[in-house]
Amino acid sequence: MRNNQVASAYRNLQQQICQALETADGKAVFKTDHWEKAIGHGFTMVLTEGDAIEKAAVNFSAVGGPVSDRMRKALHIDEGEDYFATGISSIIHPNNPHVPITHMNVRYFELSSGKAWFGGGIDLTPHYVDVEEARWFHQQLKAVCDRFDVSFYPEYKVWADDYFYLPHREETRGVGGIFFDHQDGTDEVNFDKFFAFTQALAEAYPRIYVALMSRNRKRAFSEQEKQWQTLRRGRYVEFNLLYDRGTKFGLESNGRTESIFLSMPPMASWTYDFQPEKGSREEETLSLLKKDIDWIHAQN
Template identity: 55%
Template sequence: MDKQQIANQYKSIQDIITRGLEALDGKSTFQEELWQREGGGGGRTRIIQQGAAIEKGGVNFSAVHGVLPEPVRKAFQVDKTNFFATGVSIVIHPNNPFVPIIHMNIRYFELDDRVKWFGGGIDLTPHYVQTEDAVYFHGQLKNICDRFSPAFYPEFKAHADRYFYIKHRQETRGIGGIFYDRLTPEKTQVSWETIFDFSAALGHAFVPIYSELVNRNRHREFTAANKRWQHLRRGRYAEFNLVYDAGTKFGLETNGRIESILMSLPPHAEWAYDFRPEPGSAEAQTLSLLKQDIDWLAL
């Protein structure tokens, strides 16, 4: 296993996911832009817009290298200056308010043969939390994790709950998922090859998992009020990505391509002053479930 092998596998996963999402949408196709990073490397940005199910989505691959900027060295607490990073990053914003936003990234980072790790995760942000969808989503993630280590799901689920928390709102971005960072054999008690295989398995599971959630909800009728709530929840999504998201910060600090970094932002969002949903409404119920440490598999 070397960095080029990892990058090639991630590039193949990007191809599989974009083909699968085009088939799922049934109307729009991805537009691709190849780009080069000043300082080393580049990537493939693929964007889909105005589809039958997907209003806006991106599936990006990158493999970049060069001198690690000073702010990133401090954040990573490393002295080495050269780096290599590769990964796939996905955000999908659907048309229907009852279809959830989904995000996934799988990535590999290397300074040298001794300093390297895998990171990534997948999380779901429903505009309306539906328990049966949450149970399905977390059940699928646990099945994937358990194939590689029984410790993965509980550890990574708890990490996601902590990471995807909007502190200034005191609510989670959605229903979480799994999130992991700096995975090494020393940290996980499994081999590099097992960690890589887990990363790839997560990538391959993306289309089947999201297709199920989309097809459950894509034809549900919705009102203008539902659409407005969707836009308000997208506002929360944008707040998290711009204030807290580590990938966004890393991309900006390593002189990444701005359009690719900010493809995660929704096409339309709204911020209303001191919006409060009606007590007992579906919107209020959703807010009550945007909390850390919910055991979705016990519901």
């Protein structure tokens, strides 16, 4: 069955991602928590207090059951349907403020009627925006997308700009990436295409992040830069609590609370009416948290 095929592949990818991050960090290892609920089960894997990584989580779940009224209204599903959902989600919060936060998610959703779709994406949230690194990051994502469809990157990049946005702050969460949802996987051709695409993204995720982490993990930083890191983490928390679809779906489907909130940073802060110094890297970063920046062709 398709759902078992996808779930098995995603579970294997979860383990591969954890192994790659453990090797790159060189100190901490992931702890595995296998949980079971009435709706299904999952493996929550968490790494803390590493050499480069302060906190990383790589979640896998496979859940299902009757579609609730809230899910039906949110997803426009007919009454009487059952659902199956499986996916991987990951978040990495680094120790060094010169290393970015990253997030990845791939997921598959199937209804008892036979309708199915895929979603997912990868995005980058630097505490300090480095144009060269943002350009390289987007080039890597475009290369993966182009292997499957040259329309993917431009379409999914715009989708990410719109999705990873805090309207109450009028700023993007970071430098974006790609995001997609409800990509039809009902027929065999589309299923094969998007199943392979989501696997390719999950495989690329640790490679891309480890390269960025390795470049910056030993850079010196000041207490002021560390404080800025906690402020930017605060913005991350705001997005996840107010707008993140995965958080909302997890809560509405009676998912496991501890796993749902693993994306939160270990420490965040909010300073009233914070204003960066003129000409500072903090001010420059805020000026670059905008939609529709063509990062691949951006100049330093």
